[in-house]
Structure formats: structure tokens, C-alpha cells
Amino acid sequence: MMLEGFIGFIKELKVRNDALFYFGLFCLLLSVICIVLTKTTATQIHGVNAWFKPFKFAVSLGLYSCTMAWYCHYLSDFNTTPFNWTVIVLFGLELLYIIFQASKGQLSHYNISTPTYSLLYSLMGLVAAVVTLYTAYIGLLFFTQSFPKLPSYYVWSIRLGILIFVVFSFEGGLMGSRMNHSVGAINDNSNMWLIGWSKTVGDLRVSHFIGMHALQLLPLLSFYIFKNTKATIVVSIIYGLLAVSTLVQALNGKPLITEKKIEELK
Template structure:
């Protein structure tokens, strides 16, 4: 673990420290969950910020690790600060709204809440476009100092991440992540994914975590690039299935945990 952390720090100091800030935020939210009784959609209001803090921490460490392999250091530095800025905007709004007992996403009950939602959307759009540019740099990268299967894992992991990050716009347009009912109601423990109706967050989750899973497959499992391509084809098929099931109003695990 120490070797991993020291290597990560040397590759991208900005995202290395950003992750530690997010982990502190995660712990703070967990403490607040135990201290507060405020609920949003039937769960403690600080559960959502806690999940976003830990998710962004994983994203920062992942992109810090990958971008350390790129020779374009100026672009990497700019990208790192784009990540920090966009994620700071997201976390401040999500945590602030939670503290007030209000929804952060899909909340247009007042002009102020609507503007906050718009700002988050703009921040994520800018970040996703910049991440697509980082993917482009990896597609241009020559495999002189990196295993080709691993390189293709990073390339395709980034590409799938970008595609399913934009899938979030489906939820934004609908102003809801549940298909067939209003948001809220019975859900899986931890994730709160609906056990009664379609939930667009599931495909969004698995699609975006391709950023970690596909490069890991390329590094530890694949011996040839075509194996990575086959894995990605199956993975995208699986996530697309989750998306179509959600859009048709079907839950991932009907009635589980009810």
C-alpha cells in the first residue's frame, strides 16, 4: 500500500491530495449520519454526500494513476485542476443541500435550487469533456513503456466511462432516476437502488466504474489486446442491458430486501 501511495503521489500530486480531502469528507459525513435525523427520500440526508465523497476519491486516485503515464504534463496539470474544481463544486452543493434537508439533483422547486442543479450539470459536462480529451491522449500514446493490453484497458475504460457519464443526462432530462414511479421507496441496502421499479443509477454506476474494472482486466488478466476488446464488448452489453431494463421500468432485484 505504501508503494502504491508513493507512486501515486509522484505521478499526480494534485489528485493524490484531492483524494485524501475526499476521504476526510467521507468520514465527516459518516459521523454526521450518526448525529443527525434529517431524511431525504426516506434515508439519512448525509448518505448521498458520503457516497459522492468516496466515489470521487476513487475517481481522483484512478485518474491520478493513469495520467501519470502521459508525457503531456501541461495538459495533465490543467486536467487535474479541472477535476478538483468540478468536484469541489459538486461536493459543496450536494453537502450543502443535504445539510438543509434538500435534494441536490433534480431539484427545481425554487430558482435558487434550479440554478445549483444547473451549475452541477455544467461542472460535470466540462469534466467529462476533459476526460474524453485525456482518453484521446491515451489513444495517441505509443506503447513503448507500457504493456499494450494494459494500454488498451485504459483507453477503453476511459471511453466507456465517458459514454456512461453522459448517460447521466437521461436522468437530468427526466428529473428523476426512477422509471415507473417517483424517486424514493424501497431500495437495496447501501445503494438504495429501487427494488420495485427501474433505476437508471445502476447502469450509470457500472458504466462509470469501467474506468477501474477494464484497466484492471487489461493489466492483470489479458495477455493480448483482443482479449480486452472482447471483455469490453461483454461489459458494455451488460451495462446496456441494465440501462434498457431500467428504462422499461424493471428493477435489478425485484423485491429484494423489502
């Protein structure tokens, strides 16, 4: 039954927006190649395999594309074509640049070592801002349009998921302005599973990750588990506060979880 449901979801996603469906699929296939390369190459950047960054970005962009393909279908009088091409062209170029830099064992983010790299890094920031603003506009449409055929709790989960996504997408600008995702060290990483968050100092990527994936998590929880508008709103507020608390924790130079705690969990 689960397999049939998943296949049905994939077919429906393709019908809703085939352009973003195929781009999302392309990103997810690239993520598989990147994770294989983490096991077959030894090139490192800041103490972690160079291919972990493109892997994480490919997964994130793939999920974003498929998620927005699903949500935009609900909007009336919304022209998906400009949005599709904005996402595909801008995120596609960004991902290819990240992969290219990883293949050379060089930084893509925070790299201003040459005028060219500095320009490309600035353009990546512009890409993120443009897509985030476009997503914010879509979120505004969800707040201003009515959806009589959809459960109220589901609509609210999409609204609040997009809102939290936008806020913590822009939180990425904090890392860009600091040229550093760590607080208390210089771009510290660890071998913490696939995510690589620091176990010794504050890591601004934690809140960035939690906040941005409200886009997927809140609607899934609301639609399949809570099925209630009040519960959806309360859980969304708690989730947003969780993202804020991890941001405050990182700014205070404290890691999400220390090496000692990880050992205790083992």
C-alpha cells in the same frame, strides 16, 4: 506483502500527481465523515438518510481523482495543471454544495424549487459535462499516442475504460432531463446496502454506476488477471453490454433486483 504493495501504490500516486492525490484523499475522508453521519442523524430525503448521497459522491469523486492522477502520468506532453484545477475546483464546489444541501435535509439534484437552486442544479450539470469532455480528450490522447513501455492489454483497458466511462457519464444527463432517476416512480430509493437502488421500479443509476466505474475496474482486471489484449477487449465489450442492458432494463421500469430476490439470497 499486500500492505507493502498498497503503501507503495500510495507513494507512487502522490509522486505522479500530488494535487489530485490530496484532493482524492480529501474526498475519501469526507466520505468517512458522511457514512458516520448516516448512523448519527435521522434526516431523510426521498426515504433514505440525507448523508448517503454526499457519501456516494465523495467516494466516486475520490476514486475518479486518484484514477486520473495515475493514468495521466503515462501521457507525453500533457499539461496536468489545467486538468487538476478543473477537477479540484469544479468537483470540489459540487461536492460542497451536495454536502450543504444534505445538512439542511434538502435536495441538491433535481431541485428547481427556487431560482437559486435551479441555477445551482444547472451548474452541476455543466460541471459534469466539462469534466467528462476533458476526460474524453484524455481518452483520445490514449488512442492517438503510443506507449512502448506499457503492456498492450493494459493500454487497451485504459482506452476502453475511459470510453465506457464517458458514454455512461453522459447517460447521467438522461436522469437530469427527466428530473428523476426512477422509471415508474418518483426518485424511488431502497435500503439496498449503501447504493440505495430501487427494488420496485427501474433505476437509471444502475447503468450510470456500472459504466462510470469501468474506469477503475477494467484496467485492474486486465493488469492483474487477464494479461491479454484480446481477453481485455472481449471483457470490455461484455462489460459495456452489461451497462447497456441495465439501462434498457431500467427504461422498461424493471429494477435490477427485486425485494423477493434479495430475500431469497438471504
